[in-house]
Amino acid sequence: MAARDSSRVFAALGDPTRLRLLAKLGEGNGSSIASLTAGSKLTRQAITKHLGVLRKAGLIRGRRRGRERLFALQPAALDRARRSLDDISRQWDEALVRLKALAER
Amino acid sequence: MTASSTDRIEKRIEIDATPARVWRALTDHREFGEWFRVKLESPFVPGRHTRGRITYPGYEHLTMDVLVQKMEVERLFSFHWHPYAVDPKVDYSKETPTLVEFVLRPSGTGTLLVVTESGFDAIPAARRDEAFRMNSGGWVEQIRNIEKHVANA
Secondary structure, three states, rough: HHHHHHHHHHHOOOOOHHHHHHHHHHHOOEEEHHHOOOOOOOOOOHHHHHHHHHHHOOOOOEEEEEEEEEEOOOOHHHHHHHHHHHHHHHHHHHHHHHHHHHHHH | OEEEEEOOEEEEEEEOOOHHHHHHHOOOOHHHHHHHEEEEEEOOOOEEEEHHHHHOOOOOOOOOEEEEEEEOOOOOOEEEEEEOOOOOOOOOOOOEEEEEEEEEEEOOOEEEEEEEEEEEOOOHHHHHHHHHHHHHHHHHHHHHHHHHHHHOO
């Protein structure tokens, strides 16, 4: 089960700056740190740090192109995180049906 | 019965039993264990941990650990826990737990029970409003937006 991955993904997503970075990365095939820094109030160093957290959570992947590194979204990791939340939601549904049955017995 | 938004899961269920009866099913650790499928070792006490083995088929190797927050008789029962702590090899104690709240309200001759589990995005409450304003609603929605975006690309 990918529970450990999910908790890391949840933690990575718990930050508005990283969410904005993800949304930006979702728009293209790959973005460089320079292009992500442009039009942002954040420093290159700060963006590099956030990208590191996203990369460790498996949400993005980096590849080299010449002297640059391009980062791209990994949609599968987002899908897994959403599914794990759906699982928790379903487990509650099932548990509450059992609670109802017990209390009404 | 389902309503999910932002970082929380919310469930509502009408139970044809008095709030007193529902309260007992929620807060008596043996009754809780029966419907939640866990064999708890000790009663729930605010500020204390209660632990036990999961009895749900396929998950028997797991331990449940909740830290009870509030017990307001027949009104509110809440605890912190790690909802996705399902890998026995991992120490989850350093990760931010979610908060589970059971709110009871009399409804006709029965009880309306509202259960919420919140904190999946681990944004401190003080920063949450600001974060939500910027994201127009938590990361769950954001994920859906990004996924939709990617699917259409």
